[in-house]
Amino acid sequence: MKTLIENLKLWMAEEDIKEQELMKNHTTFRVGGPARLFLSIRSGDVLAKVVSYLSEYNIPYFVLGNGSNLLVPDCGYPGVILYLEKEFSYIKREDNILIAGGAALLSQIAGSALKAGLTGLEFAAGIPGTIGGGTVMNAGAYGGELAQVITKVQVMDERGEIVTLEKEQLEFGYRNSIFKKKPYIILEVTMKLTTGVYEEIHKKMKEYQSARKEKQPLEFPSAGSTFKRPPNHFAGKLIMDAGLRGVCVGDAQVSEKHCGFVINRGNATAEDIITLMKKIQETVKEKFGVELEPEVIRLEE
Numbered sequence: 001m002k003t004l005i006e007n008l009k010l011w012m013a014e015e016d017i018k019e020q021e022l023m024k025n026h027t028t029f030r031v032g033g034p035a036r037l038f039l040s041i042r043s044g045d046v047l048a049k050v051v052s053y054l055s056e057y058n059i060p061y062f063v064l065g066n067g068s069n070l071l072v073p074d075c076g077y078p079g080v081i082l083y084l085e086k087e088f089s090y091i092k093r094e095d096n097i098l099i100a101g102g103a104a105l106l107s108q109i110a111g112s113a114l115k116a117g118l119t120g121l122e123f124a125a126g127i128p129g130t131i132g133g134g135t136v137m138n139a140g141a142y143g144g145e146l147a148q149v150i151t152k153v154q155v156m157d158e159r160g161e162i163v164t165l166e167k168e169q170l171e172f173g174y175r176n177s178i179f180k181k182k183p184y185i186i187l188e189v190t191m192k193l194t195t196g197v198y199e200e201i202h203k204k205m206k207e208y209q210s211a212r213k214e215k216q217p218l219e220f221p222s223a224g225s226t227f228k229r230p231p232n233h234f235a236g237k238l239i240m241d242a243g244l245r246g247v248c249v250g251d252a253q254v255s256e257k258h259c260g261f262v263i264n265r266g267n268a269t270a271e272d273i274i275t276l277m278k279k280i281q282e283t284v285k286e287k288f289g290v291e292l293e294p295e296v297i298r299l300e301e
Ligand SMILES: Cc1cc2nc3c(=O)[nH]c(=O)nc-3n(C[C@H](O)[C@H](O)[C@H](O)COP(=O)(O)OP(=O)(O)OC[C@H]3O[C@@H](n4cnc5c(N)ncnc54)[C@H](O)[C@@H]3O)c2cc1C
Pocket: 028, 062, 063, 064, 065, 066, 067, 068, 069, 070, 084, 102, 103, 126, 127, 128, 129, 130, 131, 132, 133, 134, 135, 136, 137, 138, 139, 140, 141, 179, 184, 185, 186, 187, 216, 218, 222, 223, 224, 225, 297
């Protein structure tokens, strides 16, 4: 690590290199211990140098988006967190095409679509992630998902080379994409939308926002739906029918408002959340024979 830090100082400003940065400050669950190194990346050139160095020396790294689908252990992460800064959060428009940097927030991209009178991203306005994280997850809601609008993605591979992937190469599925198995860093996403009517797009976004406020425990830290929707079922309903509504482990709780959400009531640890998730999986399996697969990504060592 010492040599790595010395090298990093040649490439980056010192304030962009943080040691032992607490990940609870970078996740919507508000849990997670320290990352060995946390790097604020401000250019593609620096990213290429850092990534090729880390790959060459087999130093583990992880790309952080907005941390809204992430569970980081209490012991933290012994590798390097790469955080794409505002230089990667641009949004450009060419007619009905939107091109967004990997760190642009979905809410801002949906806002740009609305402003331009483009329809297709109404579902994304209330998802609290970046387009990078959203593309990895093929984020979706209310019948929409990013796979419906993404046409290509520009990525950096582990050697620091920039590659463009066309839609057919992205292997989109339900909360799934090629990025779950390949260590690409998403730099830029191109989306094709359709010309619509501002008032209608706005109305739909407001309806979805109200539905979220009414049904989801947005007043507590969480990572959204904890589990994926199992075929022919709804995770939240299975959890409720299994009698788990409101069940706690420490300060982690099955939300009383929406059983599909595990929430942090204030001082939950990652261990509390993991133990509660296991309890939910075991109980639902025992009562209904259904396996619940986590949607939340666990940052392993
Ligand atoms: C209140 C709430 C509501 C939510 N509602 C929804 C919903 O309706 N629908 C839905 O699908 N999700 C929902 N989510 C979950 C979450 O917002 C989405 O999965 C979101 O797309 C994650 O994006 P992120 O930037 O926060 O990614 P992170 O949580 O930071 O990361 C997720 C994964 O993406 C990877 N990643 C992030 N950026 C990049 C990049 N540039 N290059 C390569 N890999 C990258 C990370 O390494 C990680 O593997 C909700 C979450 C919350 C807290």
